[in-house]
Amino acid sequence: MAVSPMLKVQIYAHLSEKDRLIERLQDTGAFHAVNFHENYAEADLVSPLSDQEAPARQLEDILSSVQFASNYLAEFEQPRGMLSKLSGTKILLSPEEYGRITREFDYRQVVRKCENLSATRAHLAAEHNRLSSLQKELLPWTPLDIPLEQLRPTRSADLFWGSLPIGNYSRLESELSELTDQFELVRVNQDERRDYILLFCSKEFSPQVKESLAQLDFSESSPVELKGTPRQILKELELELSNNLLAQQKAIEESKELVAFRPQLLVLIDHYSNLLQQKLIQANFARTAQTFVAEGWIRKRDLPSFKKSIETEFEAVRVLPAEPLPGEEPPVLLENTRLVEPFQMITDLYGTPRYFDVDPSLPLAPFFVISLGACLTDAGYGVVVALLSFLALRLFRFGQGTRRLLQVCFWGGLGTIVIGILTGGYFGINFDSLPPSFQSIKILRNRFMLFDPLKNPLIFLEVCLVFGFIQICVGLLIRFYRNLRDGMFLDGILDQVSWLAILNGAVIFALSKAGVVGPGAGVLGKWMILPGMATVVLFAGRANKNIIARLGAGLFSLYGITSYLGDVLSYSRLLALGMATSVIALVVNTIASMVSHIPVVGMLAMLLILIGGHLFNIAINLLSGFIHTMRLQFVEFFSKFLEAGGKEFKPFRKQYQFLLVAPKE
Structure with a gap:
């Protein structure tokens, strides 16, 4: 539950140390750079990037060519299964292997071959389309024995x-006969939709013939500079298409042979991306004729070791503390224990907290x-979720996002086991229908079960609403804590304690009226509500100087009491989702029981329905539980104390999209 303390620093160095220092900063991965020119616009200083535009463009060109080759070869890799995709694609390399590839691998030759093969395949594909189109156009003219050149x-x-729609041939013949007898109309072929015709006519009547053809939806065949009859040309086209396909297949086979070099290309993508970042980050720096300065943030606990290592290694470099500018907020880095760290994923989805916010992860x-x-309410389902998440984390390598998701699923599975035991849910089994031989199991289940949601849905609803009320009060308490921490004690009393008094007083008063607690508690609740309401009325608008406006x-x-009521009622969604899970599980078991009596295949069908149905459920x-649970956190919980909009702490470091560089064990 901690936002890591940050300190602002400025690094002054001689220009001769620039490239080596930037590489060292990237290796360290502790310095979050900010734009010096934006913070000190009045300073007449030049960005060192002006000296690096040509090298940066060169690196961008190299990176673009390597990415092209990698993307081209990805088309020919063997498709991976679902588990392989989920487990990630990072390539494990030792520092020595990484250095050897970046120094010795001749990417230019591979890129050149990929470019040539890509161009060849594109040309062959275009030619294949042209030949296929020509073949399609000539096919209806096969009966024509006249060479096309004639x-x-x-x-x-x-x-x-050309061709006419079926039925227009006789109309054309009739119109031509009325116009002149100096014509010759030949039907060469006919298919389901069109007649293919040759028409010779006197040039004297060509304009009228063209008009008649246009009205009859005549489609003229494209003239082709080909020799021979259509049948002869089609045979030649068939041979050309066959050769074209062979050439395309040859290009594909040559491309597949290059796939073995794709891992090295991925290494170079990461390598040149990091080199490019060394150039681009200099846009944030400023320089004079002999020196340059970099400004940024560093974790407070890292500063002593960072300063010592940099100033020891570089004689002409100094790391000095700097005061934040008015209104400037440090970047935010959330730090939590291993148990809480996975839940930062939920916070990140909502947005980075501001630096002075409370980390909501804990x-x-x-x-x-x-x-x-509560959304699953089945101990058996909890075992499955927790076990599958645990095995996935143990057996496969994942990126940080997927790893955190699986860890949250694991803890959610454990929570489901506990809630499933308390509500008596075990794979949707109807324990009332079990034979007497299972009586001991029913007794054991009932010993730990507090209530059955399907038999007592109102109790489940009450539990969900009480749970929601508690979470909302915790949100208000967190905001009160932040106000106390920031020295705004009065704000905490007027804004949070007042509402806590109103809400809790209302609950106590309602319980008194329902006879759950005594009349004395009702009086206490009333005297919690009235001062709380008076405080809200008198001081909620204290920013207004006018007493009427206040x-x-x-x-x-x-x-706003209605908003709090709506927030509490929103937790009824837990009841709906929990009961939906139980009912679907019960239905799956019922259907499986019905098909089990089918001769021969009954038992197999029952097993398939049980496994498939429960896994689907x-x-x-x-998925539904994740969505609605996150919605409760974002809307009902975070809104009580959290202000998103902070800047994430992004230190300048080497980033590997495809690699994992580590010493081999």
Whole structure:
């Protein structure tokens, strides 16, 4: 539950040390650079990047070519299975292997071959499309025995060849007969939709013939500079298409042979990306004729070792503390224990907290686990979720995001086991229908079960609402703690304690009226509500100097009680999701029991339905549980104390998208 303390520093160095120092800063991975020119616009200083534009463009060109080759070869890799995709694709290398590849691998030759093969395949594909189109166009003219080179207009006659919709042929023949007898109309072929025709007519009547053809939806065939009859040309096209496919296959085989070099290309992508960042980060620096300065943030605990290592290694470099500018907030780095750290994923999805906020990850964790467990309400399902998450974490390598997700699922599975035991849910089994031989199991189940959600849904609803009320009060207490920490004690009393008094007083008063607690507690609740409401009315609008405006704002703020009521009622979604899980599990078991009596295949069908049905129920309700539980945290919980909008701490470091560089054991 900690936002790591940050200190602002400025690094002054001689220009001769620039490249080596930047590489060292990237290796250290502790310095979050800020733009010096934005903070000190009045300073007449030049960015060192002006000297690095050409090297940066060169690195961008190299990176672009290597990425092209990698993306091209990815098409020919063997498809990976689902588990392989989930486990990540990072390549494990020792520092020595990494250095050897970056020094010795001739990427230019591989890139050149990939570019040539890509261009060849593109040309062959375009040629194949051209030939296929020509083949399709000539196929209806196969019955024509006249060489195409002889189909030409003469001095006195025009030639029209193409196709008409079925039914228009006779109309054309009739119109031509009325126009002139100086024509020759030949139907060469016919398919389901069109007639393919040759039409010779006197040039004297060509304009009228063209008009008639246009009205009859005549489609003229494209003239082709080919020789021979359509049948002869089609045979040649078939041979050309066959050779084209062979050439394409050869290019594919040559591409597959290059796939073995893709891991080295991925290494170089990461390598040149890091080198490019060394150039681009200099846009944040400023320089004089002989020196340059870099400004940024570093974790407070890292500063002594960082300063000592840099100043010891570089004689002409000094690391000095700097005062933040007015209104400037440090970047935010959340630090938690191993148990809480996975739940930072939920916080990150909501947004980075501001530097002076309270890290919500710790108070979020138990509420998230309990809410997710309430959505599943089945101990058997909890065992499955926890076990699968544990095995996945043990057997596969994942990126940070997937690893955190699986850890949250693991804790959610454990929470589901506890809630499932308390609600008596075990794979949707109807214990009332079990034979007497299972009586001991029913007794053991009932010993730990507090209530059955399907038989007592109102009790489950009450539990969900009480749970939601507690979480909302915790949110207000966290905001009160922050106000105390920041020295705003009065704000905490007026803004949070007042509402805590109203809400808890209302609950106590309602319980008194329901006879759950005595009349004395009701009086206590009433005297909690009245001072709390008076405080809200008098001081919620204290920012207004006008007394009427202040009271008006206070009265309007008092309407916020409906918002708190809505927030509490929102937790009824846990009831809906928990009961949906139980009911679907019960239905799966019922269907499996019904098909078990089918001769021969009954038992197999029952097993398939049980396994498939319960796995589907787990998956769909785990997804629904995640979505609705996150919604409760974001809307009902975080809104009480958290202000997103902070800047994430992003130190300048080597980043590996495809690699994991570590000494081999």
